[in-house]
Amino acid sequence: MPPTDGSDVQSQMWRLFGAMFVWPTPTRLRQPVTDMLQHLAPAAPAWMRPLLAHADASRSWMVNRLLGLAFRWLLGRDTAALVSHTVALTRLSGGVADNVLPQEALLSFNVRVLPGSGPEEVVAHLQRAARLGRVDAEVKLAEGPAWHGSDITSSSGRHFKLLRQAVLETWRDEGRGDVVVAPFMLMGGTDSKHYAPLSRGGVLRFVPYGMNKTAGDLGLIHSSNERIGIKYLARAVCTYTRMMQLFSVAEEKGAGMGAAA
Known part of the structure; x- marks a missing residue:
């Protein structure tokens, strides 16, 4: 005779997931994604260039908001992760026997926060979702490291320009001229965060590998x-070699490296 008043664990979980769907994490289109769009604007179709050039909210709040919503809800999961905190249910446990209703359940969410934000913001969001869904739950950070969103490395600085030069010198778009080099937000967690305290100019998170999304290459990552x-x-070997050469010349000139790649 399972409960019919919604007090059982199963019903509470349904309400929690429903509240998370109705109350998603906020949509924010900001650096470095806005920098990416502005770098891509000259190579975009003519009708799209004004939109991309005004992606920054300081230029047009309306354009920034519309692009952010398009990234979040219209273009797919890879662009949605560029403009919102990601909250993924990765572990779920509860119950002790096949014929016993569970008294409690443990849900573990893996979270990636946007730059400029911290894990406590997502905790507060999940707490609001629990209240909205009338869920009797304790929401807290799990034991272990919890990282804030990484600092943003300037796309107008000398180090990004050296990286861009290395890419343009070693990659060619198969007879169609130079490739377009634009900053990007690394959406996964990497060990690069451990190098940030050693750097004066930021961390360049870059891997010079080609990937074909249409061919399904993105699905091969960690698969x-x-x-x-x-x-x-x-x-990639040629690009890394050229990067080391360019950065070492900058060091010899007394400018200092200032960035870890």
Whole structure:
């Protein structure tokens, strides 16, 4: 005779997920994604250039908001992660036997926060969702490291320009001229955060590998048979070599490296 008043764990979980759907994390289009769009504007179709050039809210709040919503709800999961905190249910446990209703359940969410934000913001968001769904739950950070969103490395600084030069010198768009180099927000967690205290100019999170989204290359990341094309491996070696040469010349001139790659 399972409860019919919604007090059971199963019903409370349904209400929590429903509240999280109705009350999603906020949508925010800001650096470095706005920098990316502005760098891509000259290569975009003519009708799109004004939109991308005004992606920054300081230029047009309306354009910034519309682009953010489009990234979040219309273009797919890879763009949605550029403009919102990601909250993914990765572990769920509850119950002790097949014929016993669970008295409690443990839900573990893996969270990636946007730059300029901290994990406590997502905790507060989940607490609001629990209240909205009338869920009797304790929401807290799990034991272990919890990282704030990474600092943003300037796309107008000398180090990004050196990286751009290395890419343009080693990559060619198969006879169609130079590739377009634009800043980007790394959406995954990497060990680069441990190098930030050692850097004066920021951290350049960059891997010079080619990936074909249409061919499903993105699905190979952290998956079975993870791999890259052999031609991209050769280009990556050349790009890293050229980066080291350019940065070492800057160091010899007394400018200092100031960034870790």
